[in-house]
Amino acid sequence: MQLTLQITSGPHAGRKVQLRSGQVARIGRTEWADFSFPRDGELADVHFAVQCQLHGARLRKMALDRKLSVNNQDVNETDLQPGDTIHAGQTAFLVAFDGNANPGARDSGASGVMTAAAVAGAAGVAASAATEGDGQPSAMEIAEQLQMADEHVAIAKTVKTGPQFVAALAAQGAWAKAVRVQAHLLPKREAVWWGILSVNAACGDTLTPAEAMAKEAALAWVEQPGESVRRRCETTAGKTKFDGPGSWLAMAAFWSGGSIAPEEMGEVPPDEKLTGQAIASSLMIAAVMGDATKAKDRYKGFLSQAPDVASGKIPLPEQK
Numbered sequence: 473m474q475l476t477l478q479i480t481s482g483p484h485a486g487r488k489v490q491l492r493s494g495q496v497a498r499i500g501r502t503e504w505a506d507f508s509f510p511r512d513g514e515l516a517d518v519h520f521a522v523q524c525q526l527h528g529a530r531l532r533k534m535a536l537d538r539k540l541s542v543n544n545q546d547v548n549e550t551d552l553q554p555g556d557t558i559h560a561g562q563t564a565f566l567v568a569f570d571g572n573a574n575p576g577a578r579d580s581g582a583s584g585v586m587t588a589a590a591v592a593g594a595a596g597v598a599a600s601a602a603t604e605g606d607g608q609p610s611a612m613e614i615a616e617q618l619q620m621a622d623e624h625v626a627i628a629k630t631v632k633t634g635p636q637f638v639a640a641l642a643a644q645g646a647w648a649k650a651v652r653v654q655a656h657l658l659p660k661r662e663a664v665w666w667g668i669l670s671v672n673a674a675c676g677d678t679l680t681p682a683e684a685m686a687k688e689a690a691l692a693w694v695e696q697p698g699e700s701v702r703r704r705c706e707t708t709a710g711k712t713k714f715d716g717p718g719s720w721l722a723m724a725a726f727w728s729g730g731s732i733a734p735e736e737m738g739e740v741p742p743d744e745k746l747t748g749q750a751i752a753s754s755l756m757i758a759a760v761m762g763d764a765t766k767a768k769d770r771y772k773g774f775l776s777q778a779p780d781v782a783s784g785k786i787p788l789p790e791q792k
Contacts, residue, residue: 474570475524475552478732480746482563483511485753486709486723489565490734491524498534499560514538514561522552529567531558555740568733568740611637614653618745624649638775647771648756654778655751660728664721665694665788666781667751670774671717674758674766682711683718690721693728695789702726703735717754717761724750 477489477499489507491497497506499522501515509515516535523530529552533540541559542550552558558565609617614637615628627640634657641650655663668691671679679687689708693701702725709722726732727746731739755774759767780786 473524473526474734475522475529476568476570476733477522477558477565478568478740479509480557480564480566480727480732480743481749482509482561484509484563484714485750486706486714486719489522491522491529493524493526496521496523499565500534501561509561509563512561512563515563516561519560520558528552529569554738566732566740568738570736570738609634611640614656618652618656620649635779638778642771642775647759647768648752651755651771651774652748652752654775655748655755656745658748658778658782660724660747661694661697661788662781663747663751664690664724664728665786666774666778667717667721667724667754668694669777669781669786670755670770671721671758673773673777674755674770675717675761678762679716679718680712682713683716685718686712686716686722687718690718690725691789693725697725697728699730702728702730706732715757717758720750720754720757724748724754 473493475491479485479487487509489497489499498518499505499507499509499515499520500518501510501512502508502517505518516538518534519538520534520540521532523532531540531542531547531550531552533548538560540547542552542556544559552567554567554569556567558567611628611631611633612625614634615625620628624641624646627644627646628637631637631640634653638650638654638657641647641653655667658666668687671687677684686705686708689701689705693705705722706726709719709726712719714720714723724747727742727750729742732742733740755771759770759774777786
């Protein structure tokens with residue numbers, strides 16, 4: 473059996489840890505760990521260990537002074553299920569098993585807690601039911617779905633629609649939050665296309681070769697959003713350090729659908745919010761690249777272009 477821990481958020485998002493039966497891996501921030509993630513300053517030197525067994529996996533906390541949770545419940549030691557999400561420091565790890573990777577609820581007799589993927593699915597159904605009138609979520613529904621801070625929820629309460637929420641956040645100078653909401657509002661293909669246009673405007677040809685290749689991989693997916701092209705986005709992003717905007721554009725395309733587990737494993741669908749989060753990460757980096765004093769004007773430019781992408785005034789590119 474093979475176990476995959478796919479990092480879906482945090483400074484090292486996009487990386488994976490893969491183990492086979494009988495292997496034990498220690499995860500942490502320093503070289504004392506078997507797999508180290510040094511850019512997550514909240515991880516312990518060795519934060520937790522995972523043992524991959526013949527028919528499952530066991531998680532054990534190694535740092536007594538640090539928090540470790542599975543599906544938002546604190547744990548010291550537990551068996552892992554496919555679709556579980558481990559949180560340690562700033563990093564989230566999605567669990568997948570070879571041949572048994574479909575996320576679902578844990579046995580109710582064991583914990584009564586739904587997996588993160590199941591919760592996201594339930595939230596999507598609830599939102600669809602709540603917005604059946606015009607098919608569009610309200611500002612408050614968006615704020616709740618994105619788990620925004622109280623100060624931004626307060627802004628959502630002053631408006632009704634998603635576009636109004638974007639404008640209200642921008643008016644309060646919450647530029648990164650406005651970009652995140654805007655990315656969430658766009659269909660995934662349009663969101664990636666908007667991100668590419670914005671990065672081109674902000675960064676021109678100043679990206680590193682690896683970041684430029686990742687951006688081109690994302691563009692290839694926008695032009696022809698097939699499965700092989702989507703998978704290629706992850707591979708290309710993996711060749712970067714995930715510290716530039718191109719890598720996050722590629723991950724946004726990879727997280728647009730399909731499965732985020734290796735092809736030979738069962739299907740593990742991505743959380744619906746991941747594409748929007750990756751686009752927001754890309755544009756936050758692009759906004760401050762080179763000259764950080766231009767960030768406000770760049771954010772304004774990003775947001776002003778989004779309605780034209782949404783309406784089709786700026787059409788999606790066709791494959792060359």
